[in-house]
Amino acid sequence: MTALPRKSPSAKGSHAKALSENPLKMSPALGASLAILGLEGSVPLLHGAQGCTAFGLVIMVRHFKEPIPIQTTAMSELTTILGGADNLEQAVLTLKSKLGPKVIGVCSTGLTATRGEDLAADLKRIAAEQAETLDGTRLIGIDTPDYAGGLEDGWSRAVTAMIDQVARPNPGPRDPKRIALLAGCHLSAGDIDELRDLAEAFGLEATVVPDLADSLDGHLPPAWPKTTPGGTRLQDIETLGAAGAVLALGRHMEPAARLLEDRTGCPALVLPNLTGLTESDRLVATLARLSGRPVPARLRRQRDRLRDTLLDAHFHTGDKGIAVAAEPDLLAALVGLVESLGARITAAVAPQSGPALEEIKAPVTIGDLGDLEDMVRAAPEPCHLIISHSHGRHPAQALGLPLLRAGFPQFDRIGAQHQVSVGYRGTQARVVELANLFIDHPGDH
């Protein structure tokens, strides 16, 4: 289809190109930090030199338009030579005394991982030696070297670490009214609220891990929050195994769900994609089955509206060429949506491999926005739209195409956190947005 060599999604983690131009990828430590921010009273701590934290802070502040608590162990040249355990301990103790967090999520970076620092062992020692001082503060360690994987991998590892280091075995009976939702990094605060509402419509109480809708949804709190002003409570993760079921929302949430299942017997289900008519049907059917309740009239009406909208939209979306670049699970959702509207995939680019790429029928390139630009130029048929995070404005500008922003970061938009793309209503909102975009930019048709 294009002049560029393609790699199969299974070519895991390898790099064909020595040069990445206009990167799509972000670091796993950033993904892990985002996930930690979904815990109540938390602060992420990057174990590395100060710059990584400064950059992470800026990109998160620009996206959420919220104050973000995040800190650094401030490794210097000297401590890089001598070892970072002292810095780590000092940082943990400083955070404890200054912010009094309930959780400190410690992520390694390229620097400390290359040095071969044993994060898990160091944290274990600090927790034991400083048990009294650290009372009421939980340390969670996550391995996120910058050279292995990207944002989605870091998020996935962080959620797995939360389950692994916090969830307890479940000796007692299960509560069928409770479900655990492990939310992937492709879901916004708006998506999480929508999912919670959907569960509620079936009388189910959802514990969402991590819960950015409760921590970074952008509200005016009554006082200055030193740590995250909301999010999943630790005690809810401790007892997560008592839920009737755990749903992995996104393929990259599967390892965490399986771990919880293995440890507690809580049955795990994977819902790779929640955007689209069939996908929403599967979600609603799952909730109906788990709750043993009929589908409420309100949802049935929403479904009928979505079907109607699909019909209205297809005039504008059919045969449009669309280039999509996103983290694997988001890519799968976006490609699926676009294809269900009769549009063509001009290019599908993921920053790194991920299990969700198996769900995509169209050929996927592991690459960057430079690749996307090349592929659009080389495509035999016209391309009309680019979908990606805000950095997609570079190829969009270069190619003179409109850009639909999706995922993280969206630094040149407000309200990105409230965008809803899941379920009947979320799908409908996205379909309407796409169709209207094509009404404004019909391209060469």
Next chain:
Amino acid sequence: MSGALKRRVTQLQNEPTCPTSLAKSDADKRKGCAVRGLTPGAAAGGCAFDGAMITLQPVVDALHLIHGPIACLGNSWDNRHSGTTGPTLYRRGFTTDMSELDVIHGGEKRLWKALKQAIARHQPPAVFVYQTCVPGLIGDDIVAVCKEATERLGTPCIPVEAPGFIGSKNLGNKLAGQVLLDHVIGTREPDPELDPAGPTDVNLIAEYNVAGELAHVTPLFDALGIKLRTALTGDARFHRLQTAHHAKVNMVLCSHALFHVARHMEQRWGIPWFEGSFYGMAAIGHSLRHFARLLAEQGADPTLPARAEALIAEREAATKAALAPYMARIRGKKALLYTGGHKSWSVVSALQELGLEVIRTSVRKATETDKGRALELLDDDEDRLAGAIPNPELYRILKEGEADIMLSGGRSQFVALKAAAPWLDINQERHHTYAGYDGLITLARELDKALNSPVFPAARAAAPWDDDGNLLPEMGEPA
């Protein structure tokens, strides 16, 4: 860090013009400053690599290649608003995106391949290659790779050895300045036909053309016949930058981090320099007068100082007239200035010209001279000079109305907004330019827009119910 880099860092830290260094004992000076001042768990600010990028990336026609794993560029690119009037190559993000295998086997081969590909694809006049922590730690020799690439590929490849772990953003600025001295400035003579050196050529050092602010400065130069040879490095073109040594005067803006560049250029090419700013009428006047005098002393048109006076008088009168309607709406408002360095006083002076009261200014990273100037502007009231102010305190100041507005950098923006208080960006990420006479008018307009926006009283208004959601007695009654 290599021995050579280590020597360079120590040398830069012992700069006679470095204020931090001046304040130190000899023993402390020998230790250098890279590792001090940072408390694990309570540190803020960018790394040396970040600083080097700030100083060099505004060279708009160069290709900037970051050697390292994805974190350094992937999390950071496209986050500044240094403007261009032409080429846009500098806006593209290039990185070697090192993998685990490169970390094990070394990343030099990957860097070499990346250079080859990047040069073939974009044919830039030069490539700046930035070292970062991981390749720095495993010992990738970017100097050697750059040397070989320069020879074999015929494009200057310039190593920028400022990996994050060696220190702060400020140290990175300095190292980048040294890179300009070592590899760029003086490496080409101006074309006698197309770009002849003239008696009124000047450079602006540490001017990064944020939000395109040069557009408010160069018209003033044009009016006086002064020619901007190049900025270091806002909107700079590589070949022109190489001829910076033909300027007759250097002005250093906003930053003691590049004093050494001016000093070195004075020693080597006899170019006099001064420190100045374009924020506020007093500063603009001061800068233009300096240029005129120093140029005239070196043989430029002797009427230049008189013409500068006339221009200043004319522009100040016009500016005051244009400011009047805004000032009527912002006069007497209380501002909290949370920036640092040179801006801790230069912006104070601009705000005071607009009739605002500056209740406090942060003098982080400011020289003793900067502090002295700030203090002078603030009636010698030491209490109004602050160091780092923690977020909860900033929040309190705004929430309790001690200040009506905060001017700061992007990362504290949401401290103000969470207190439902007005905020204005004064740092590198800003979208508006406040330099020059027109910039001052823009600043007044932006202050007016922020201070008098109806959203603040709306966002501060209490809900018609109590904390438990019970309607207050007088609320909820049908009208």
